[in-house]
Amino acid sequence: MNVRRRTLAVFTAGLVLSLSACGGGGAGSTDGGSSAPADPADITVGVAMPTQTSERWIADGNAVKAGLEKAGYKVDLQYANDDIPTQQQQIDQMITKGDDLLILAAIDGTALAGQLDAAKAAGVKVISYDRLIRDSANVDFYVSFDNYKVGVQQGTSLLTGLGLLNADGSKGTATGPFNVELFAGSLDDNNAGFFWNGAFDTIKPFIDSGQIVVKSGQTKIDEAATLRWQQEVAQKRMEDLLTSAYSDGSKVDGVLSPYDGISRGIITALQNAGYGTGGQKMPIITGQDAEIASVKLINDGVQYATIFKDTRKLAEQAITASEAYLDGKEPEANDTTTYDNGVKVVPSFLLQSDIVYKDNITSLLVDTGYYTQAEVDAGQAS
Template identity: 70%
Template sequence: MRVRKFGTAAVVTATALVLAACGGGGAGSSTDTSAPDGGSSSDGGEAPAAEDITVGVAMPTQTSERWIADGDAVKAGFEGEGYSVDLQFANDDIPTQSQQVDQMITSGVDLLVIAAIDGTALSGQLANAASAGIPVISYDRLIRDTPNLDFYVTFDNFAVGVQQGTSLLVGLGVLNADGSEADATGPFNIELFAGSLDDNNAGFFFDGAMSVLQPYIDSGVLVVPSGQTSIDQVATLRWQQEVAQKRMEDLLTSTYSGADKVDGVLSPYDGISRGIITALQNAGYGTTIADGLPIVSGQDAEIASVKLIADGVQFATIFKDTRKLAEQAVISGNEILAGEEPEANNTTDYDNGEFVVPSFLLESDVVYADNIESLLVDSGYWTADEVASGQSD
């Protein structure tokens, strides 16, 4: 692992951040998790003060409240450790993010934390970081096709997909919320949506969901009338709401003429879900599930979608507590800056095309209308007023 040789005195041990309800400290066993270029550790020497250490944080966009929250939480966490932070958002533009990372390297940051727009587009920048001795943490989205990556912090993305598929089956009445078989036998017409193909997570989400849905498709309980079942057919570029809405409109026009109706839609992200729901409502499917709107899944517990769930419009979302992800990034960053191997709980699943990247995976939860308060309000993620208004304060 490439690390600048800071003594451990330079690094304050990761403590409870000024982030409400942060859990998820580093845990789990670690094996030989060094990248292919070999490992190095601190050899002591004069250690810079914490305020002389700068962390570069590159986030993909400010068009999603999720990524704004992530950027702010990571910045606050590292600043809470006494470091300076250079936080940049790239507005979903790959050249902009590449330029931002280049600038961080040129300015001499001591650690890079990157949530990539396109996981294959930063190999040149990471080669430059390696040459400068700057370690890199891949944040939530795996950076691919480069050996110059030190660690990956994320959620268990395959499990997230399983939860998405399960929530769709629960909404259709095929499964109970505990995963046991329910009474409904179908057949139910469903359509499938996936995320952006340039995001490595999209494949994990889709594969996880299909591991749950495919047996019911094979048995005839679920039917995909469009025939579009591969990720290449159902992907949504840049996870954009308007792209998803247009595709749903096209599916309704091409496939659901006459008496055929959609019963459910697999959606991997709340913004995509809202685009799908808009298309369905505009096509006369009703305004809520109670009056005919199909079951639609989601992800990220965005406040607009949480209100839709509370109002009986969207059926479910997946809550990934990004406060915990930010905290884990800080914990792992502290370990790297101290010249230590960051603690991993997965060293087998996240092959970036060059090597299996040591990773720390966090757990997620399914949000339904009846557990919004316990999962989101009681934890301080959203307030009751924010849920009621559908807007963050």
């Protein structure tokens, strides 16, 4: 049995107790609603996830569904396989069928305004899950991680790997210059900008000092973007960079990557070019989501780091916010200033993430029950 499913069973059992309690922490409201809550068995929550091609979205969908069902709700979980019209149709159907609340992880954060208008007209609250939905006043709440800080952590892990910083954040002994290339996420995902800004703000002083050199000259997010976060798109761009900027025999020392799937595409391109063999060491490569295949690469010394965003905690906050709305209350936000979607600042609950290096895989991922050691060794969830 997958250890995350075992952990989820414990997590959801505890969550049911917390949801039935009065008050409490997290995203739950502590103000007293006057209306009696409906029977959970009579309530359906629509959950729209972007794709099943990424293990993290499968884990998110399963965690949200299991937690809501343990709390007694019916769940309408849909995956759209990264196809925008499919996701629009799925959400339209959720509203038409009478789903009472929506939890939406958008493929394209700008493509759901019509669906949110329909939800508002039907009196259905909308929780934007991890990816902020833009250009609509009808986003009621946002649950995510501190995405600017995620970018800062990615930049920090790159600098640490290069030796420009020590693990404690102090100045490292390395001086450079180091050749570094930059990758960003998909521009239709609002989070991509936060990741990029956090990372770029962190490494820019080292670019300005000449300790980091971006040989390709591609230092703008639109130049570095990776459509739909796709591994093969990242691999092709890395191949092109090697051909165009490194044909003089110079070497890549580091790559800023915002997501593990992108990292694996970059690694494939580098390995095909001879990196990691014949005395050519692999560059310092960052990542995000602690996908099991990339955790193994970190454990094996191929990828340097990733960012762990514990989806169990994210699912818990989405469920807690849902419970508040379904009880006629307002969820508790811990950020009411950062996430402007172009129409309004969306009240948000932000979680904290961690940098995963080889030496803390056990403490962050194994000891917490997210993976087993056997899964880490195999690079595959059981």
